[in-house]
Amino acid sequence: MGYTLTEKILGRAAGRPVSPGEVTELKVDLVAFHDLTGYHVIEVMEKAGMSKIFDQERLVVAFDHLSPPPDPRSAEIQVSIRKFVRKMGVKNFHDNNVGILHQLMVEKYAEPGQVILAADSHTTTSGALGAFAQGMGASDIAAAVVTGRTWMTVPEPFKVSLKGAPGKWIGGKDVALKLLGEFKADYFNGKSIEVHVEDPHSFPVDYRATVSNMGIEMNADALMFVPDAETVRFIKENRGYEPKVITPDRDASYQEAYDLELNKLEPLVAVPHSVDNVKGASELEDVEVDQVFIGSCTNGRLSDFEVASKILKGKKVRTRTIAIPASYEQFKKAMDLGYIKDLVDSGCVVTYGTCGPCLGGHFGVAGPGETVLSTSSRNFKGRMGSPDAKVYLSGPAVAAATALTGKITDPRGVQ
Amino acid sequence: MIVEGPVLKYGDKIDTDVIIPAKYLKSTDPAFLAQHAMEPIDPQFYQRASKGVILVAGKVFGMGSSREQAAIALKAAGVRAVLAESFARIFYRNAVNNGLPVITVPGISREASEGQIARVIVESGEVRIGERTLKGKGITGMALKILESGGIMEYLAKVS
């Protein structure tokens, strides 16, 4: 019997074959943290009297949650991390104005087959490229930063097959929300999701990153796309080299599998205060919205801005709309292609490279009684600011259509 | 390891944004975090937990963000153990790494009522509530070693 992708990756990292359910120690390929968790990681290391890092080349540090710093304490946190970075000789450091950690991992670092740990739950995003990527807390990451190792229970692999091609205005978010709506937020707990794409180019890395990103909302241990021609294209185009690819064996056996027909999807929305409370956008068209947010590590990529600009170009938004490309790269490309201009002309507030309102941080948090339509990952009570705000989640097409009307809008009806 | 206390009860899918909102994450001070634990859904939590409680919850307790302050805040507020139908993986590890016992106990949200005294054997996962005994998934292996050492870094210091 062949091995699944999960077994292959974790087996290599463990130095021996592993099977689901067993607890194992592993070598880690990349470790990462950002500002808001990073200072905590460093604090744990210092308290334990540990002042070495396992590898200067394999630790990635990026500022995003507190970027640019909204208050003195945030600035102080960043100052302390810069000191650590200098002292330890960390090679891969991204200060303010570069981008959200998970997006940088996809652009620059993650590769198929790697084990990646970071002090942030959305670390799963790098699964877009076929890495086993998992978020952990500050103490676990401190241990990994020092030793380059971790321990985990090997998850049970679950196979998802994406069939066909998505229709107009359908993207990664609709796939993620479909899985959440069907299976609910607790179903994949203790499982790793391996996504096989039937027609690789019909579902590009941008879309995959959105789905992998929301793997944590499904409570999956990891959500990986099986590397294929699209994975290779993406890495070659962005980094100039061809990655080694690792795939599950043809006869790998999965205890459970699910087929998803991409052409049957409609634009979906998660309704407050739960990511698995999913409805069609067309069912929610009487919901009035005070603010639209297009951005975050979930949907702040070039393809998201392309969709938004197609809908907003030459029109004016009716709702206040904040748009934040996930990194400098995404902002620059969107600017060169005219998308940023289209958004600014339509009345959006645009900046880049910060988590901002996604976690109720800054740059547009929600007030009491307000309703937000956001392309980010979570709509938990209080997530984007006031606990008395309501957050709806969608992809960029619903968000842009909603910005135009001030009510949740199915983009298929927009002229 | 045995822990005991009155039950404080919550529902399914209690997420870490609810356990400790993001605006408090610029601190790791347990006393400060404790005052804001569960604030969005239960502003009185800090008073209610202060004498020492066993928190009972439903499915995927602690889902969402990786913020370790969630475990720190609950423990500092007076939570002696969390019993839930299931836990989110990151929270579970964070709790263990901070010396907060977490036990998966199928049926617990049906069997336990607010205010009842629960008695928990951490290693075996056995839970006594009133007349009934429930069988949970105790903390064993690597997680137990970490919990007993007081945290992952303490464990590493001991073994290295």
Ligand code: SF4
């Ligand atoms: S954009 Fe949102 S989900 Fe992504 S890392 Fe930042 S806070 Fe987390």
